[in-house]
Amino acid sequence: KQEVTQIPAALSVPEGENLVLNCSFTDSAIYNLQWFRQDPGKGLTSLLLIQSSQREQTSGRLNASLDKSSGRSTLYIAASQPGDSATYLCATGTASKLTFGTGTRLQVTL
Amino acid sequence: NAGVTQTPKFRVLKTGQSMTLLCAQDMNHEYMYWYRQDPGMGLRLIHYSVGEGTTAKGEVPDGYNVSRLKKQNFLLGLESAAPSQTSVYFCASSPLAGTYEQYFGPGTRLTVT
Numbered sequence: 307k308q309e310v311t312q313i314p315a316a317l318s319v320p321e322g323e324n325l326v327l328n329c330s331f332t333d334s335a336i337y338n339l340q341w342f343r344q345d346p347g348k349g350l351t352s353l354l355l356i357q358s359s360q361r362e363q364t365s366g367r368l369n370a371s372l373d374k375s376s377g378r379s380t381l382y383i384a385a386s387q388p389g390d391s392a393t394y395l396c397a398t399g400t401a402s403k404l405t406f407g408t409g410t411r412l413q414v415t416l
Numbered sequence: 417n418a419g420v421t422q423t424p425k426f427r428v429l430k431t432g433q434s435m436t437l438l439c440a441q442d443m444n445h446e447y448m449y450w451y452r453q454d455p456g457m458g459l460r461l462i463h464y465s466v467g468e469g470t471t472a473k474g475e476v477p478d479g480y481n482v483s484r485l486k487k488q489n490f491l492l493g494l495e496s497a498a499p500s501q502t503s504v505y506f507c508a509s510s511p512l513a514g515t516y517e518q519y520f521g522p523g524t525r526l527t528v529t
Contacts, residue, residue: 310458337516338515338516338517340517340518342520348522348523349506349520349521349522349523350459350506350508350520351520352517352518352519352520355515355517357515395458395459397459397518401516402447402464402466402510402516403461403464403474404461404518406451406458406459406460407458408456408457408458409458
């Protein structure tokens with residue numbers, strides 16, 4: 307059974323700092339890995355998706371990497387802003403089933 | 417293009433009552449999913465569907481039923497609500513091929529008293 311872990315559970319950084327969020331998974335037989343953002347009381351917004359054959363994906367200030375052999379993915383956020391404050395979730399699995407981590411709650415302070 | 421929509425947004429039920437949550441998507445996606453999100457537990461898959469007329473059990477299916485009579489709609493039913501079903505319910509959809517990227521609705525907050 308796939309298990310997904312995200313560490314740390316919460317993180318507070320000053321504005322402008324670069325930061326890395328970590329995601330680890332136990333079963334490397336995955337189809338893809340998705341990173342989501344969730345604002346309080348809201349739904350999930352897809353940020354980046356890395357297919358199993360890829361090593362990384364970039365969108366603006368966000369860069370996600372995938373190392374299947376070690377069961378790890380990282381989400382790098384450059385030059386963080388207060389608007390980046392949210393919970394970040396990673397999820398991975400087969401084409402039809404995703405297993406989610408419990409998320410990292412990020413606070414970017416002025 | 418509304419994406420994935422969910423009805424209702426909020427609901428309070430008494431133990432033993434029944435209700436149906438409606439999910440609709442306008443992206444012509446084959447796959448649809450129902451998840452529940454509880455504090456400290458992450459999102460867990462309740463049921464999913466790989467096409468019109470098909471359904472399958474996820475990780476936590478007990479106490480729920482689903483139907484996919486039309487491709488664009490996926491219904492989640494609670495026949496006899498229990499306090500343990502207090503949660504936030506999310507619907508998602510994804511295409512049949514390609515990246516299988518999942519797109520989520522805004523959620524339904526359900527409280528069972």
